[in-house]
Amino acid sequence: MTSSLRTFNFLEPLSEGKNNEKEWTMDILNRKGRQYRAIYPFIIILIGIFLFSFAVGRYPIDIITLLKVLGSKAFPIEKTWSDTVEVVVFQVRLPRIMGAMLVGSALSLSGAVYQGMFKNPLVSPDILGVSAGAAFGAALAIFLSFNTAGIQLMAFCFGILAVALVYFISQRIKADPLISLVIIGILIGSIFNSFVSLIKYMADTEDKLPAITFWLMGSLSGIMPKDIxxxxxxxxxxxxxxxxxxxxxxxxxxxxxxxxxxGLDTGRIRFIVIICSTLMTAAAVSVSGIIGWIGLVIPHLGRLLVGPDYRLLIPTTILLGSSYLLLIDNIARALTTVEIPLGILTSLIGAPFFIFLLLNRGRS
Amino acid sequence: MLEVKALSCGYGEENILEDVNFTVDSGDIVCILGSNGSGKSTLIKTIIGLIKPIKGDILVEGKSILNWPWKRRAQLISYIPQSFNSTFQYRVKDIVLMGRTSYLKFASTPSKEDERIAEEALELLRISHLKDKIYSQLSGGERQLVKIAQALAQQSKIIIMDEPTNNLDFGNQMVMLKHLKNCSEKGITIIMATHLPEHAFLYGSKALLVKNGRVAEIEKPSENLKERDLRELYDVDLELVEFNLDNRNIKMCLPLI
Incomplete structure (x- = not known):
């Protein structure tokens, strides 16, 4: 048997000369380049929104000054701007921009990989209860009058705890692993949500209840450089x-x-995916609160633009997710004098956008 | 090369098949026949490793494959399930390229060489023109061919198929069977569950009859598979006709009522 297997020559080249090595290397470079060329526009969009975001806000900063201030960190540029400008750029706007990019990309990427793992394009990053757990952690921390760092830590830890519970309980169920995960995810999520309601019910209506409610709507307004x-x-x-x-x-x-x-060890890959997604989402939610829809809409948009292949989809969702939340956060900062919570905006924009995507897909 | 020894299999503790024994040589076409729900798919899934056997062993060249990791198994056996589709709109070339997964190092992507092998698999089945098409939008017959191309790219010694001609029109069934025959002539073993006894008569080097939790092995079904075996297997009164075509003795089952 072994010998006949070695004669598997039907998959050998049909009639093809050997390329010399140099051509081959060139081809590899070209191919890699061609493969990733599709994401170049998204990089340019992100850079554009990134720079534009510094100009958004009540303190006006023009683009030339901005480039100079940013450049001064790397190059010796003569200082022609006030200290206030520098504080606004580096202490106020940069952390917020970085925060929006990190949170947006984390939620989008989590959504993209969960949708693949569950073979369902309607799955979002909180399907395994990470947001519900984080919400409970944050609500409890606010209820117990913890400081901001305490609230973030509690949100992060309970987000991870919720998913860990879901994962280990689902492992003990003798059924399809994916269905077990989804069902236990919904159950654990609803338990944590009930606890959140309980805390809200018991919370002081003067200061704590509004704080919890506001946290649940999501915002990046309190973000500090150390949070990044x-x-x-x-x-x-x-x-x-x-x-x-x-x-x-x-x-x-x-x-x-x-x-x-x-040949894929699906159990192992699934485990890695769940750990990575949970880490990202829990970290993102811990500073931003609950921001829905990004993890659902952005992967869809990505697939529409570059297809489902994760080799392209991962960089695409990271870039689009960053750009999207950055844009939404700019709107939140600039539209009204009092900031609109991000969760409201993402669903106000995300849901109609999703409808638009679905309608368009049907037509093509 | 493949030897199934005293195998009992089923879901959980419940035996669906008991004491299954058979051997398969390279280049064999093995047809698994049996009524609906008799355990054909269970047997197939157990050989692939998707279901853990309750008892017994599966050996390849004398060595048990039961504890092989998925990667190593995939290099030995490829599997074409009864129905398949993809939620996401992958292109045909990517679906075929996925056949190379078991050869990739951990955390790497397919190389140019892998792409070449995938393209050749498409060429071999004469479906290169489909390579940029979206897999989930193809017809059933085209999808089936793409899955075979994927199995060829997987370069496994055994291809196991669950009812490969199901849902195919007559022309596509013939195309499919021709490709399977080609594969077997190149030394690839084909194991397939089928509902048509003619597959066993015309192409099978062996037939496995599955009934009441037992599996009977029949060598050279064109000679040894008899009318009464089939009557018993399907619990119906059926008529077997024999005739001579181009010096070949052909047997056919007629669905007479």
């Missing part, structure tokens, strides 16, 4: 393995039996 450091580590830690597993994610989005028979 705190959340960028778990978010990047979650993103890196997902990017490395981009091919496996393609296979994971097929039917379970097919994926396994193609």
């Amino acid at each position: 450091k705190n959340i960028s580590i778990p978010i990047l830690l979650g993103m890196a393995p997902l990017f490395l597993l981009r091919w496996d994610l393609n296979v994971l989005s097929l039917d379970e039996d097919e994926a396994r028979s193609l």
